[in-house]
Amino acid sequence: MRNKLTTPPILAIILIVFLTFLVSGCITNGSTDDQVKTITVTDMEGRSVTLKYPVERFVLMDSTCTAEFSSVYGEGFDSKIVGWDNYLRENSGDMYEKYVEKFPTMAEIPDVGSLDDNTFNAEKVIALNPDVVIMPNWEFMWNGEATKEALARMDQAGIPVVFLDFYMEPLENSTKSIQLLGKITGKEQRAQDIVDYYEEKVNSVYSRLEKIQGKKPTVYVECAYNGPDTYGISYGDVAWGDIVKKAGGDNIAEPVLLNKSKALSAEYLVNQSPDIIILTGRNWSTPGSLKMGYTFTSNVTKSTMTPFVNRPGWDTINAVENRKVYGIYHGYCSDVFNFVALETFAKWFYPEEFKDVDPVDTLKEYHRKFMPIDYSGTLVYRYY
Known part of the structure; x- marks a missing residue:
C-alpha cells in the first residue's frame, strides 16, 4: 500500500533543507x-x-x-x-x-x-x-x-x-x-560620461598648445577677495598656478611661492610687469571684492574690477597697457569646471590659435548635459 505522503523523498529533503536555511537566516531579504x-x-x-x-x-x-x-x-x-x-x-x-x-x-x-x-x-x-x-x-x-x-x-x-x-x-x-x-x-556610467566630456575638452586644448612655438606670456593670478587695498593670495604650482602652466602660460608667482599660495607684494608685481592679469571673483561679502557668479551681471563685475585695475603702479604693467586684464569665477580652481578655466586661459594667452573657442558656450553645454541648475550670470569676463 502506498504511503499517503505522495511527495517524492528527494523533494522532501530539499524542502527540509530550504526551511532550515530560512529559519537560520541564511536566506535574507534586502532589509537585513x-x-x-x-x-x-x-x-x-x-x-x-x-x-x-x-x-x-x-x-x-x-x-x-x-x-x-x-x-x-x-x-x-x-x-x-x-x-x-x-x-x-x-x-x-x-x-x-x-x-x-x-x-x-x-x-x-x-x-x-x-x-x-x-x-x-x-x-x-x-x-x-x-x-x-x-x-x-x-x-x-x-x-x-x-x-x-x-x-x-x-x-x-x-x-x-x-x-x-x-x-x-x-x-x-x-x-x-x-x-x-x-x-x-x-553611478559609474554617469561619472564616466562626465570624464569623457572633460577629457575631450582638455585634450583639444593640449593638442593645440603642442603646435604653438615661441615665448610664453607671463601671467599673474590674484584672488580678489580682500578688495583692491590689500593684495590677495596668488598661486605657485598649485590650483590656479597649475592651470596657468597647463594652459601655456608662465606664472610669475611660481619661482617665489613654489607649491604654496600666498600674496605677492605690489613691488614684485609691478617689477615683473606680467603680460596678462587674471583676477578671480565670487559672491564674497568682503567690501570691495570682485563680484562674479551666477547672479551677477557683467556691469557689476566690471564696476568691482575697476578699483583693482586702478591700483597704484598698475598703469605701467604690460597687461594693463595692452588691455589684457580678465576675471574668472574663483570656484573654478577647486571644482570640475577647471577644464573650462584651462580652455579660457588658453584663449586669453593665445587668442589667435583659439579664436574659434568660446568658453561660455562650453559652460552652457556642460550645464545642459550634467548640471541640475541652469547657466546664468558672469563666470568668465574680459575687462577691456
Whole structure:
C-alpha cells in the first residue's frame, strides 16, 4: 500500500533543507544586515577606505562639491546630502541660491560647521549617521591640525572619510575624483560620461598648445577677495598656478611661492610687469571684492574690477597697457569646471590659435548635459 505522503523523498529533503536555511537566516531579504554590501576604494590622499555600497547618506565638508556631487548622482541627489559645511552658502551664495531655488529642501540641510573657522561639530556629524564624510584634500594645506583631529574623530566613530582633489593637482585629479564619486554612489556610467566630456575638452586644448612655438606670456593670478587695498593670495604650482602652466602660460608667482599660495607684494608685481592679469571673483561679502557668479551681471563685475585695475603702479604693467586684464569665477580652481578655466586661459594667452573657442558656450553645454541648475550670470569676463 502506498504511503499517503505522495511527495517524492528527494523533494522532501530539499524542502527540509530550504526551511532550515530560512529559519537560520541564511536566506535574507534586502532589509537585513547580512546583505549590506561594502566597497573598498583608494581616495585622493592614497587612503584605503571601506564603506557601505552604494552610499546613501553624505556629509559634504566642502559644500561647493555640490556641483560635482549633483552632476554625478543626478536625480535625487538633494535627498542624499544629510549635512554639509557653510562654505557654499558663505562663499558661493550665488550658486547656493540657484540650488535652493530649484531644490527648496536643500535650505534645510544641517550645517555641521567648518574646519576653516574651527566651528566643525563632530558630534553633530556623528548624530546625522552618515555613510561617508567627503572632504577636500586641500584642507591639509590650509587647516592641517583641524583636519587631522576631525579625521581622528570620524575614525573613532566608525564613519568613513573620503578625500577628493579638485585643487592641489586639478587637471590630474579632477577626473579621478569624479570617478571615485561615481564608484561609491553606484553611478559609474554617469561619472564616466562626465570624464569623457572633460577629457575631450582638455585634450583639444593640449593638442593645440603642442603646435604653438615661441615665448610664453607671463601671467599673474590674484584672488580678489580682500578688495583692491590689500593684495590677495596668488598661486605657485598649485590650483590656479597649475592651470596657468597647463594652459601655456608662465606664472610669475611660481619661482617665489613654489607649491604654496600666498600674496605677492605690489613691488614684485609691478617689477615683473606680467603680460596678462587674471583676477578671480565670487559672491564674497568682503567690501570691495570682485563680484562674479551666477547672479551677477557683467556691469557689476566690471564696476568691482575697476578699483583693482586702478591700483597704484598698475598703469605701467604690460597687461594693463595692452588691455589684457580678465576675471574668472574663483570656484573654478577647486571644482570640475577647471577644464573650462584651462580652455579660457588658453584663449586669453593665445587668442589667435583659439579664436574659434568660446568658453561660455562650453559652460552652457556642460550645464545642459550634467548640471541640475541652469547657466546664468558672469563666470568668465574680459575687462577691456
